[in-house]
Amino acid sequence: MKLTLNRSEFMQELQTVQRAISTKTTIPILTGVKITLTEQGLTLTGSNADISIETFLSADNEKAQMNIEQTGAIVLQARFFSEIVRRLPESTLTLEVLENNQVAITSGKANFTVNGLDADSYPHLPVVESQNAIEIPGHILNKIVSETVFAVSQHESRPILTGVHFVLEDQKLLAVATDSHRLSQRVIPLDSGDTTFNIVIPGKSLTELSRSLTDEEEAIQISIMDNQVLFQTKTMKFYSRLLEGTYPDTNRLIPSSFNTEIEFSVPELLQAIERASLLSHEGRNNIVRLAISEEAVVLYGNSPEIGKVEEDLNFASVTGDPLEISFNPDYMKAALRAFGDTSIVIRFISAIRPFTLEPTESKGNFIQLITPVRTN
């Protein structure tokens, strides 16, 4: 293999596949990036136990300034290799595989010779059939991920809850995540033909996927196999394993009748919650208390050691019964951030039943649920 190409274009590809490469893996070759050069272009592959990423830089891409002298393949230790490429002096670099899997990296007067590994010993990526692929715009996929993934469980005690549940049916894509204390569910219409699926994708994979999808406009093809999902753009394939098991029935968790409703501006409520949580974070329970009456809506936070805070909240409207309810402000902060700069309706049944949060303008396509904390 011998190739000269543009350094910054190459660097970008390297950074993308590096998202899938862990330095802590127990399989040494997976600390490497696989580099495969054909007459068509350059393929980079990175993989760990959960995700694999493959990028393709076409020989036709003018920005890449590729000069292919000899095709071939090699695996290079990813972290070092990208550090080296990043610090090379010129705008292009030359890679040449020498004897014994040694690789010469040259740029200007700088000559590196690094030890590679045989590309044949790199594991094969799963084969995903794309016959049942659906397509979704990148920014929609990113949005649905960011609106749900924060609510997955961080604990491995119930592994299925560490993923986001995606259900495609009736031309609708539903995504839901819950850690059993709070839940976030998003539904979007999707022109998906006859394709249906019901899968759970690890939250961490989705976070990495979002970071890799830099072109918001691009369409993403999603294909599913028994235990793998493939997200594909023109230049990138992103594989993730699926979580096995049955996701709990979350539909029955969402209540439908309420006794108190209140409408808030999200940014204003978020700031007040942030202030209250300064003190609650120091207490043993990390809870804040919301008191709703006809006269006022007041938020309370306190910590025996530091002090207390109380704040009269601004609200757009309030209806129903007076209520005092306590909850974890961190769940509320995460929920409010997912809504963004809008207004929401919070609906309560009682101080001990989960309450719902929905954008005021929502028609049931985005709903969140938070379980309160019993204080007596």
Place this chain on the structure above:
Amino acid sequence: MKLTLNRSEFMQELQTVQRAISTKTTIPILTGVKITLTEQGLTLTGSNADISIETFLSADNEKAQMNIEQTGAIVLQARFFSEIVRRLPESTLTLEVLENNQVAITSGKANFTVNGLDADSYPHLPVVESQNAIEIPGHILNKIVSETVFAVSQHESRPILTGVHFVLEDQKLLAVATDSHRLSQRVIPLDSGDTTFNIVIPGKSLTELSRSLTDEEEAIQISIMDNQVLFQTKTMKFYSRLLEGTYPDTNRLIPSSFNTEIEFSVPELLQAIERASLLSHEGRNNIVRLAISEEAVVLYGNSPEIGKVEEDLNFASVTGDPLEISFNPDYMKAALRAFGDTSIVIRFISAIRPFTLEPTESKGNFIQLITPVRTN
């Protein structure tokens, strides 16, 4: 004590004194900021075992929008208090000391009540007589610190080497730091009258001092007592303890005759050193090798596991004997960064003797020394 004032001006003062406040101190009251309000203005004080900072916000300062209703003093837990102030909703805040050292912090509809401590139990700062004060512009002080402080020892085995040695005599201020592997020495002319001193200031104190001196134009007054130094601006007093003991005689370490001289552009040499150190960092010894001959100047780095690098260096001129010398590239990187974007002359005696680095234009006022590593 009762006071209303501008939040962002107050926040700035708080951030400055917080540099001196540690959350890890064993003396509880030192996790607090002391707030003292007189008719003249507001004094904030923070302190730890090494440094103390006192800021003053004048009642006449229009930006501060101060409304003094009642003078007094209190100590508040610094980290929390500044988090609270940072998140308050309005552009002004009101502080009021209630009964039992409780303090009300109010801004808009947000009402905090936090537990304070009696200001009388806050330790007194040292009294430093300013009769022998000298004056130095802020940017000069910052420069002399940044040119030397990186070379102090990070190890407590020889505590005196963790400080920078300052000697003022003959209208010259000399600053020198060494960790016994490398040394950096700066001399500046200073109109200091009859004042002389010979002190060692902890490197960490100097780093914090530099961060606190934001106004480059301002003059800094330096006063010294037995075991304390005070840096004073119009609005801030910065105290540091001095290190006790005799600083080693560094003068005799600097050689004066050489066998090889070479001139480099600092940015170019720095980049090459950074490339070579990518590999040397992985080796057991972290050394790079420089080979100087009449034909070429070549830099080598290698790590048995990863590979090797060699690079023909650009240089402005070379004279004297051929030489091969090995050194720690991290010392070289730090030295080069301290020089900035200029050209330097490196002078060698032999492969086993310390070599010097000086700006080409220098007249002996800035010199660095690096001890090579013996490789056989």
